Amino acid sequence: MDVINGIISVLTPELLLYSFAGCVLGTLVGVLPGLGPAATMAILLPITMNLQNPTGAIIMLAGLYYGAAYGGSTTSILTNIPGEVSSIPTCFDGFPMTKQGRAGEALWIAAVGSFIAGTIGTIVLSIVGPGFAKVALSFGPPEYFGLLFFSLTAIIGLSGDSVIKGLAVGILGMILATIGADPVSGTMRFSFGLVSLTRGLDLIPVAVGLFGIGEILVSSEAGMRKIYEGTLGKMMPRGNELKKGLGACIRGTALGLPLGMLPGMTPPVASFMAYDLEKRISKYPEKFGTGVIEGVAGPEAANNANAQAGFIPLMAFGIPTGPSAALILAALMIYGLQPGPMLFVTNKEFAWTVIGSMYVGNVMLLILNLPLVGLWARISTIPYKYLAPVILAVCVVAAYSSRNTMFDVWVAVGAGVIGYFMKKSQWPVGPVILGFILGPMIEVALDQSLNMGGPMILFSRPISAALLLLAVIVVLSAIFLRRRVPREVLTEDS
């Protein structure tokens, strides 16, 4: 068996060390908001070129890539600041859990969910990889448009007591995303002649501001002494909680995997959709946002599955699904290891060793993360007057480092003030981010589709037509179901 051989060949001290180094770096990058895997890999790339062991270098970069997906949830759960953009939905229920003293359980399920997703993702890569990925190529702009349009229905679930409010802020997010160079023609929009605005707004400062800084302002005003006062509960969820959490992990994985094989469908889209899925199928959707374990498990599994699945088109075709995967591709090429179907023939041992390292790496990450759960969870009991300035500083650094510009720091501060007022007046924040992420993607997919064959192409291609129909059904059923739910239940949500 190639897979077994691959795992065995990783079990040398040298390769294990590379894998461990990648996983540790990845966890660190994931935990620190703003510092993403792509930026770190870009810095590491020239250094790895001097390594005499190409397999080791690739194993390390791969570990960094999927390790970052593990660590992203930590700050979301503990401080309401997403460590990676894909961990934004983890904030919705993760942070409320921390406020109830259940940070340990949230961190535990996030780590285990990531492990399950990462391992299943690797199994899929080893078994059906190349064949499965071919489907992704038949996914053209009209299909993307259908899928993205369908993703927009998640706004309903993120809306709280009023769908109208959710839609309004979702559109606000889309409008904010249009600032800067238009992705199609390059024409400037809403830049008001200011050079800073021509850059457009970046997702990280906006998210860090709305969630992190907004949260600090609200909590400080409320005079919060600690995020959680009292003794910390158990670290591992038990009984029914565990069962519910693990179920959500499996569903999140099932959702994240196929999305991860589509170039451009980045982890954040998968985690938002997983959150929406959990809420939609739940028997108590009104409880979401108050600390429901499925709301943490689903998105975390989804974004890890998504990251892991990115290796399928990368190794099978040499097509990267996002910026981090593009850097792994660059590293492979620098070592003269041409990815693609031939990789499994000409460099068979290498290919399977890298896949083997993913099994080992996911186990390492679990071993690395579980003992840390107790330590991290204690952060919630640090007096807020000490914690808040640190969080604020991290927010500012995160905002700056995404594009190396002060402008983004001001954006984060501005977004923080807006987030503060939105929280105070009970407007949902989630849809802003969803609109912000999906807006430009929808615009590009629509423009591409229109140039490919006019508006009718969206309805004449079966997958896109089916997705659009599904979106309509979801919206109609949501309106219908909402009418039957007593209003008091809906308002309880926020």
Place this chain on the structure above:
Amino acid sequence: MAQRRRDGIGSRGVTRRDVLKLGAAIGPSLLLPGWSERVLAQDAYPTRAIDILYGFGAGSSGDLTTRLTAAYLRKKWNVAINVINKPGGNTVPANLDLYNAKPDGYTLMGDPPGSSSMLAAVVKNLPFKVMDRTFIAMIGAAGMFLIVPPTSPLKTVKDLADELKRNPEQFTWTSQGAATGDLIFRKFAQAIGVDISKTKPVIVRSAPEIATLTAGGQVKVGLLVSATALPIIQGGLVRPLALALPKRSPSLPDVPTAAEHGYPTISTLSFLGISGPPKLPSHIVDKWNVALQEMLKDPEIISQLNKIGSIPFYMNSRDFRQYIMDEAELVEKLYG
């Protein structure tokens, strides 16, 4: 304020340190005629970290070439060289950071077509003049492949030209906005007398997107930079028609050039150069040129550049400037 006035020329007295400096400057020149301040200043560069800005995100051939250069010179000069990605705003913000920097050689920019020669095509009323910057040198270039889906009936560039002439309204091609691929296709349309505005460009935001769109048969032709094109061509996911470079690629020697197909005018370099702020002193430009020429002879660097789909392509400061000026003129004509 008072500090500045005291230091100002004219009101400043001669200090002991000034005398020493004078001695240091004159001393060697007495020994060796021609060994003047210039050389001393030259020795003094670089003494601290150099920032190289890049107007796009990380991971493209241009970004990787910049990083390879930085890694090489870091060892040679023993100072930190940071590559700083400043994407967004059609590179205008990154350019402004360069133009507003002190011309001391500590703020430079990795300069591909998108931030220099092709800039005027997308940004009207630029807040600076492209030609005002200091062009230090061109380092490397990547080629663009014309690729078609594996099932495409188009076998040669001539087939492509015929199809484009026959049915421009239905002709879909991938465009990355103001980038080399787009320029190549416009040159091609002009060469065969087709009005580009009648065709259907499918705008993409990244090179991998061109790969999937073409491999999936969503467009008739894709224009893709070699780094991204090599794996999918070798994997049989797309079929290459030609390479738009004067010479065949060492990685894919079987793929003919556009010139061999009879379309020499569409050859275009997807280059990467290094530029500095306006009025960068010539000794810094020279120092870089000496180092870069040496770097491009290093077999290690050549093989690394080849592996990321680029070739070493050196042009000195003057030639690089002229190249940008010519290409910018052409761009203005084609994008009008």
